[in-house]
Amino acid sequence: MVQATPLLLVLSLALGAHSLSPRKCNLTGTWKNDLGSNMTILPVDEKGNLAGLYNTSVADNSSKIHQSPLLGFQKLTNPIHQPTFGFTVNWTFSDSITVFTGQCFVDKHGKEVLKTTWLLRLHVNNIEDDWKATRIGTNVFTRLK
Numbered sequence: 001m002v003q004a005t006p007l008l009l010v011l012s013l014a015l016g017a018h019s020l021s022p023r024k025c026n027l028t029g030t031w032k033n034d035l036g037s038n039m040t041i042l043p044v045d046e047k048g049n050l051a052g053l054y055n056t057s058v059a060d061n062s063s064k065i066h067q068s069p070l071l072g073f074q075k076l077t078n079p080i081h082q083p084t085f086g087f088t089v090n091w092t093f094s095d096s097i098t099v100f101t102g103q104c105f106v107d108k109h110g111k112e113v114l115k116t117t118w119l120l121r122l123h124v125n126n127i128e129d130d131w132k133a134t135r136i137g138t139n140v141f142t143r144l145k
């Protein structure tokens with residue numbers, strides 16, 4: 001009995017700490033994806049406006065890569081636990097544009113994860129090449145410590 005009491009105390013503290021931290025996914029911060037690209041999302045404002053910076057690890061010409069701005073929106077549903085979002089990246093080193101859309105989830109291990117799908121629009125010189133100018137892909141982001 002004397003020995004069981006501290007154990008119960010530790011257990012209740014652990015459970016109490018758990019219930020105090022709601023399972024929420026917050027877009028603000030620095031993220032890395034499955035390709036080794038990183039992005040930083042600045043604090044989202046009260047209307048859901050979202051801005052940040054993207055460091056890609058991949059490009060058709062990787063020696064030209066530069067940090068590029070991103071701009072978009074986050075949905076502010078109440079309560080904001082696992083918000084949907086979308087943003088555009090303006091690649092500063094090419095004529096391409098990428099749009100991302102996704103959702104900020106808390107996975108079964110309690111870890112925040114961004115599941116996204118993107119469209120990359122390449123610049124082509126004439127309308128005959130339009131058919132090959134759009135690429136699609138997916139990326140999974142986790143928080144970069």
Ligand SMILES: *[C@@H]1O[C@H](CO)[C@@H](O)[C@H](O)[C@H]1NC(C)=O
Binds near residue numbers: 024026027043080
């Ligand atoms: C997300 O995190 C930022 C910075 O840590 C904080 O300012 C903001 O209030 C958080 N947003 C929500 C919805 O919890």
Ligand SMILES: *[C@@H]1O[C@H](CO)[C@@H](O)[C@H](O)[C@H]1NC(C)=O
Binds near residue numbers: 038039040055067
């Ligand atoms: C992104 O790149 C900039 C400039 O190269 C660098 O200063 C910054 O630390 C990088 N951020 C991340 C999260 O990789």
Ligand SMILES: *[C@@H]1O[C@H](CO)[C@@H](O)[C@H](O)[C@H]1NC(C)=O
Binds near residue numbers: 032037055056144
């Ligand atoms: C992303 O961040 C990691 C860790 O700081 C760094 O090693 C890597 O070079 C960064 N990648 C890019 C593309 O900035």
Ligand SMILES: *[C@@H]1O[C@H](CO)[C@@H](O)[C@H](O)[C@H]1NC(C)=O
Binds near residue numbers: 063064
């Ligand atoms: C890639 O970018 C570098 C630096 O801007 C440039 O010198 C080189 O010619 C480019 N290569 C191609 C294949 O466009």
Ligand SMILES: *[C@@H]1O[C@H](CO)[C@@H](O)[C@H](O)[C@H]1NC(C)=O
Binds near residue numbers: 094
């Ligand atoms: C978007 O990228 C282009 C380079 O392609 C640059 O000239 C322009 O200033 C950028 N605009 C913004 C708002 O970042």
